[in-house]
Amino acid sequence: MTNNQKNGGPIIICRDIHKWYGHFHALRGINMEVNKGEVIVIFGPSGSGKSTFIRTLNRLETHQRGQIIVDGIELTHDVRHIEAIRSETGMVFQQFNLFPHLTVMQNITLAPIYVRKWPKKKAEEIAQQLLERVGIPEQANKYPGQLSGGQQQRVAIARALAMQPKIMLFDEPTSALDPEMIKEVLDVMTELAQSGMTMLVVTHEMGFARAVAKRMYFFDQGQIVESGTPDDIFYHPTEERTKLFLSQILSH
C-alpha cells in the first residue's frame, strides 16, 4: 500500500477526520484526497475549521477520529512519524511567525542545518537561491523586524521551501497584509504552483484560486459543504450556503 501511494497515488489521504475542542465539534468528518502537484484551495466563513483542518495535516493539531496518511505515512502519536511528516511538509502562517532573533538567512537555514543536517555552506547557498526565487536576495542579513509584511511572508515561504518539502500548507498567507503587498506574495505562490508543488491553501483570494486551483473546498461548521473545480464553484455552485458566501466575499 505504501509503495502504491508513492507511485502516483494520492499524496494526502484524509478519511473521516473528526476533531473536538472540549465539547465543541470543530471538524465533523472531513474526507479529502490530494494528488501530487495539485493545488487545493480551502475557503469558508470564520470559525468553519479551515485552520484546524490544515493544521491536523502536520499535526500541529491532533485529530481524534479518522485517518490521515501523508506521503504514505499515517499520522499517529508516533513521534518519529510526526517529525518525518513535518520535515516533508512546509507551512506558511497568517502571522508569518518568523524568528525575530535570527536574520533572514538564519531563519531559512536553521531547519536545514539542524533537522536535515546539511553543512552550513550548502544550506546558505540554497537559502540564497530561494531568496532570489521569492524576489528579495538583498535582504539576507536583515532581521525580520526590518522588513515589510510582504517581504516577511516571502521569507516565511522561502524558509518553508528550504526543507525541500513535498507539500506546502498555507493558512491565510495574505490576510495580515496590506493590499499593495498581497500581490507580491500571491505572485510567489503562483510561481510555486506552476512549478508543480503540491499545495493546500486556505485563502479568500478568489483571483488566485481561479488562476491556479485544481479543486476548491468550501468549509462550513466543520464540514466540507461543497467541492469542485473553480469553474464548478464560481459558476455552478449547488449549495445555497456556497452561493451566499461567495456573493458576500465577491461583492467587495
Next chain:
Amino acid sequence: MNISRTQTTNVLPPPIERFTLLGWLKKNLFGSWVDTLVTLFSIGFVYFVTATFLRWAFQTAQWEVIAVNLRLFIIGQYPLAEAWRIWLGVHLIAALIGLTWALYVREISNILGIGLLVVPLLLALIDFSLFNRLNLIGLSLVGLAGWFIGRKRTAAIRRISVWSWVLIFPIFILLVRGLFPQGEVLPVVTSNLWGGLLLTFLLTVVGIVFSFPLGVLLALGRRSELPILRTISIIYIEVVRGVPLITILFMAQFMLPLFLPGGLTLDRVLRAMVGITLFSAAYLAENVRGGLQAIPHGQYEAAHALGLSGYQTMVLIVLPQALRAIIPILVGQFISLFKDTSLVAIVGLFDLLGISDAILAQPNFIGRQAEVYAFISLIYFIFSYNMSFVSQRLEKSLGVGER
C-alpha cells in the same frame, strides 16, 4: 546633493529654539512659584547633605582604619605569599574586559572605558607596596593590550572571547584555591582564609554561574507537561521564595550535611555558596518563566512545522528570545545577589561585611563604624553600578526592545 532643488512641497525646518542659560533656567527650574519653591528647597537640601558629608569625610573621619586594613578588606586572611595568584587572576580578567570592550563597545572615548584604564593608575599613586603598585599599573597595560587585540573584531577573536569568559571562572577559582595540598607550586589555600572583597566576589560569581542553569531548568520544569517534574519545580520555587535568604544560609550551614552521603563534608564557604545558589535559582526560575510566557505560540508552531524537535525548539528558538527579553531583570537580580551575599557575615564568614565587623571589633578601631561602612558601601556601589552599566550596553548591542 542639492536639497532646495529636489524640494517640491513646502518642507519646513523645525523651529529653532535658541538656547540661553536664563531661558533654560526659567523654563526648567523657575517656571511657576511652585517650581521655584521646589527648586530652592532641593538646592538647600542637597547642599546641606553634601556639606555635612564632606565636612565629616575631610575633617572628622579618621581613614587610617581603611588604610591599615586595606588588605583585609580586599582579600581577607589570604596568605600574602600567595597573593600573586589573585593578582594573576585579576590580570586575566582585565585583559578579557579590554578585549570584550573593544569587541562590543563602539566608542573608545567612552568615559567609563577611560575610567577603567585610569583608575588602576591612580590607585598606583598611593603608597602601597611596590609589588602591588606594579600590579596595578600592570592591570591597565594588560587591559589596554586586550583592547588592542580585540579591536580587530574578527570572528575568531569573538569566539575566543566567549570561551575565555567561560573558562576564566574555573581558572580563577583554581588559582585562588590552589592545586596541591602540600605542594611547592600552587599550594591549597583553604577557604576559611578567603575573605573580604575576594570572598564577596566569589560568592556572587558562583551564585550566578550555578543558579542560572538551575533556574532555567526549574522554569522549564514548571512549564513541563510531566506532572511530577512540574510539581517538584513548583514546590521548590514556592518554598524557597517563601523563606528569607538568611534562614536558607543557616540551614545550608547546619542542615546541608544531613543530605550529603556519609564521609562527604563541605566547608563553610562551599555551604554558603550552595545556599546562595539554591536561593537565587528559585527567583531566577520565576523571571525566566516570565520571559517564556512572553514568547508567542506561533514561534513554537513555526519551529515544530519545520520539523525541529521540542528540545531544539527550546534551545534555538524559545530560550534565546526569552532570556534576551529579561536581561535587564536578570542583571537586576544579579546585582541584588551581589549585595545579598553580605548576609553570609551573619553565619560567620568574612566577606566584605564580615571582615569589616571583625576589624571594627579590634580595640584600636572601636568607633570607626562610619568610616568602615562608608568605605564598603562605596565598594558595593562601584561594582553594582558597573554591572548595571554593562547590562545596558549588552541590551543595546543585542537590540533588546528594538524589535
